[in-house]
Amino acid sequence: MKKIVSVSALAIAGMGLSLPGLANEGMWQPHQLPQLEKTLKAMGLKVPPKKMSTLTSFPMNAIISLGGCTASFVSPKGLAVTNHHCAYGSIQYNSSAEKNLLADGFLAKDFSQELPASPGSRVYVTESLENVSDKIMSGLSVELSGSERYQAIETKEKDMVAACEQDDSYRCEIYSFHGGLEYYLIKQLAIRDVRLVYAPAASVGKFGGDTDNWMWPRHTGDWSFYRAYVNKDGKPADFSKDNVPYEPKSHLKVSAKGVKDGDFIMAAGYPGRTNRYRTSAEVVNNFTWSYPTAKRYREEYIDTIKSVAPAGSDERIKYASTIASLANYAKNYGSMINSYNKGDMLARKKTLEAELQLWIDAKPERKNQYGEAISKLHELVKRYEENQEHDLLYAYIRRTNLLPAAQKLLRLAHEKQKLDAEREPGYQERDMTRFTQGMERIDRRFDAKVDSAVLEHFLEQYAAFDDAERVPAMDKTFGLDEGFNAADVAATLKNMHSTTGLGDKKTRLEWMGKSVADFESSNDPFIKLAVALYDYEMAKEAKSKTLAGELQQARPAYMAAIIAYNTSLGKPIYADANSSLRVTYGKVKGYQPQDGLTATPFTTLEGLAAKVVKGDEEFDAPDALIKAIKDKNYGSYKQKWLGSVPVNYLGTLDITGGNSGSPALNDKAELVGLLFDGVYESIIGDWDYDDNLNRSIQVDSRFMLWVMDKVDGAQNLIDEMDVVR
């Protein structure tokens, strides 16, 4: 699953109006589950919802975060299962030309063979969750300016996080809900000795590749196994031979019985970001301007790379993942634009907004409390959109390599002048591992010729903007005052690239230790440009924080109105996704992607075999797997009603990026699969849940067990888990 996590123009946390009444919609905070008891029981849940609302008991304490993905404990010895694409970096990290774990897969036959996960890998076990709304809000006068408000909240958050992280076993984070109506401090045990236990071959784990990404029918074996290790005292510790497997308070049983069409399923996980409560004005702007424009920029970006780096060239290979990612989101935006044009989301939003307004207008006290919420939010949104043409293009200019590297390094030098606690998030000591990795990674994805061509392409469009939207330092560096001259800009860029030191990893890392004065006296052309742009960037950031601060007041007010209105109708409201732990429930169910076509809920081993193209990077499969299918060596995993072993299945779970790796659970909270994607028609789900089209894709637990049993010989892991047969 490669859903949008953030795009600068779209990144403000969600608010608007959605459809809470529909079945299966909702990413619920665990503490809300008792409110849904009636529905959950009617749908088939056998675990008491109250039990599921406690983070520190089964099954919730078996659900863990990897930071960006979800996983779950499946043995008392810290064995955790997640998606193959979530463990991809660790598999790659342990691969070499001689021992290609990505291609061949990997299985540790005992604990001693387990391999360290990639640097920075973490297992986060949520241990507590505290509503700190009052602490954050107290003393926040309505008189504060936007920037004061933003700063005040950030300071309080940083203080609380720092206090919580006194014990370095923990990672703490403040999560805002409903755009800032509620704040929770979430404390997670941060286990840092994580080891790779088992991954099927990439031709199983990534079967279908980018072609099948977001698509149904699907036949992907998207799972891998990690194990969490702690020191002998049971505390998180760096990798050591003396560490021992972490013993979780509970773990999930794995069902070999699985599910069938219509069965109840649910999933717990850490969905990243949704926009279900945006206003109709924001919807119109995003779907008629932001997404179409971003889609165009991405397509142009790809075309530019391809024109400079012909197929098969070294440069092209370096940019393969950049192209894949650009194309992936161009496809994503395309799907959303299509869905928007075909669907009636906007009409429904407008109806709901009108109903809300009527409800507010019906009583003076409501008018008094919420009356200005909507108009204030509209005004701020309009202000936000004022500079969007400039901002989005500028964001794509900053997606090149060396300019943003120089800017981040310079910012670090500035931030280092402050006390750690006062630094901008992203530049504190706790962020330095990730920062360093980012600086190192550039080497693998960068070529001067391509970087120049892309910059030149977007500068030409930038040069067409009005003066008011231009940045003098940029104009000066590239001589754009008198219009865009392609030859001049190309010559400037060529010169910059031939004299800069930032193309070199060691040099970049050295700049991490330098002072502002070092930057200001540097002759490196990218550093010089970063210095020249610095004041402009800071002013832009200040303006954006001011707006954010105002939104931190306006969105909660608007959201409070929505919640009050829905409460009056007896409807519980879930918050937009914010990377915190959520539960979604639904059914195993197919759908009608188009008139004349029905997606049936299960795929089979025969369907997988039919897709195989030997030698094709995306659709090859291991010989042993193909042979096992040919021999119909299905054992007890074959389902009579299907005539085969199920591979993937569709469900109505309400999910987004970050849910990857979430266990799909049956009515008894046994693991019946792993969530790993959504279908093409549900990409717009980040904005709007449609009961008819929103479908999650799960890899079936029976397929997992069958591959482990009949193909990969992972009997040791099957024995370690509690398999329900």
Place this chain on the structure above:
Amino acid sequence: MKKIVSVSALAIAGMGLSLPGLANEGMWQPHQLPQLEKTLKAMGLKVPPKKMSTLTSFPMNAIISLGGCTASFVSPKGLAVTNHHCAYGSIQYNSSAEKNLLADGFLAKDFSQELPASPGSRVYVTESLENVSDKIMSGLSVELSGSERYQAIETKEKDMVAACEQDDSYRCEIYSFHGGLEYYLIKQLAIRDVRLVYAPAASVGKFGGDTDNWMWPRHTGDWSFYRAYVNKDGKPADFSKDNVPYEPKSHLKVSAKGVKDGDFIMAAGYPGRTNRYRTSAEVVNNFTWSYPTAKRYREEYIDTIKSVAPAGSDERIKYASTIASLANYAKNYGSMINSYNKGDMLARKKTLEAELQLWIDAKPERKNQYGEAISKLHELVKRYEENQEHDLLYAYIRRTNLLPAAQKLLRLAHEKQKLDAEREPGYQERDMTRFTQGMERIDRRFDAKVDSAVLEHFLEQYAAFDDAERVPAMDKTFGLDEGFNAADVAATLKNMHSTTGLGDKKTRLEWMGKSVADFESSNDPFIKLAVALYDYEMAKEAKSKTLAGELQQARPAYMAAIIAYNTSLGKPIYADANSSLRVTYGKVKGYQPQDGLTATPFTTLEGLAAKVVKGDEEFDAPDALIKAIKDKNYGSYKQKWLGSVPVNYLGTLDITGGNSGSPALNDKAELVGLLFDGVYESIIGDWDYDDNLNRSIQVDSRFMLWVMDKVDGAQNLIDEMDVVR
């Protein structure tokens, strides 16, 4: 439907082994239907099969050919319905900038408003069919050489055709069945005053365009209406105001009740060409060499055009239909290669061949009669394949414009030296209308720069062939003796194009009247090249006729064995398609295009509306139609079980190109739709009918009537037809 009709490497009429036992497979000659009586009755047919076996009574005498397409009479006044894509040329012919019938559609409100169809349009009514096998075979000694045999058959055919066409009201043709085991003389009334009566807008008739071609789900309104006119004596005549509507002996009723899932359907029509009885060796060669190579050539051809004629250029517009056609068949071949690689056609063929061999070997008299049939055919097929690399590439070189034009003109000059009856088919007087049209048409599809680039591209590959596969005259013209020099070849081509007169239509038509001596003394570089190549071409043709003559003996012998074997099993055998009238029967039925996906048999008006993209060339639709759907103005055409009006539906009919426009008939032989395409997975159907995947696509009679009634206001035609409600 744009299925393969002929590709040089694949064009020999079919023979091999197929699966006659499977339900729904078979393109049956009408006289065979009584043999199938039991099956047809069991499936639901209510018309006595015996009645359907007579060409001169209902319903067969209502089924007519347009030459390449099928149509049927639907009123006593000569009103005929066919596909929109079959009448496309006539709609285009009557369109002008002021009155764009393609875009707007056309409806004659009375007879006087009907418009002449495009020049050369014909309605062929089959009046008789005579088995002339004995006449052809008599005196054909086994001693004859291949070329003598070929020539002897051609002479007899031409004589019989000439005798039959004494009455110029008729068009006569000899059709060979089972590769030459049987010959039929078919005599058709050739009505030449054909008028356009009604066509919906292209945005209905071609809705979905090339994107949806061969695809399901489908929402295409692929129908148009013609009327046949004759003179006051009831004889075919050229267009005249005094002509009167032709009165067919019978016509089809049109069902407003239509069909539902599982209902019996059948179709009668003129399928072009299939290869169901090819040997396993031919299958291997075609699917592992011919189609992959032809696909590559087509893709290279497209790339070359695109590189010289950038998007939006005048040249690109000229080549749009060439590119579409090249891409169409590249897609077609791609589908067949996919199906072949996924399926088990080859294994089944080999099994059947082995069974046949066992059956032959089991009795001495069978060995005596058929023993050498298989080995002889294998030997000839091998000989045929010997030069295929050269032949296919040479064929693509000859797909350019001016060289083949020069060659055809020169050939005409040579043929004109003979008596008309002795000329090569294609160069007789009866062919001159079509020949002239071909020479005229070049203008609209030709650009010297593109023509040169394509020629240059393929010449480079040709230059890599061994000497034995090279043509000296070609080498000399382009200086290829010493290898391929791009600059030299380009200069030669540029010079040829700047001095030739053949780029001019008038000049080309003038050459149609010139003598061989005129050609031989010409300085026109393309004429000179044609003259230089002439002896080589004739020798190649003679060789190919020799082989064809030998195959005319070997294939029938092989086919006789297959028929005898199947007769011994009680299985009737249908002949490969050969553009003669056939009947196919089956059911309305969906299918599973892929694991996890079911194609349901009907599409709906809502599905059509969901596909509409305003302003898109392929997916726009008339406002009146969109409005009628929005208003749910469905009248009596709405089906309760579907909740809408059905648009297109899937059936198991066994069809190929040439079946386009065939009426789909219900159990009472009422028209319930028009056949217009097959699904992507059934493109391989020309070689192999797979019960699970072969699906025909029909436009539903209820959709036709609904559009005529609620959108196009064609009440006059509804009144004229016998509509069964």
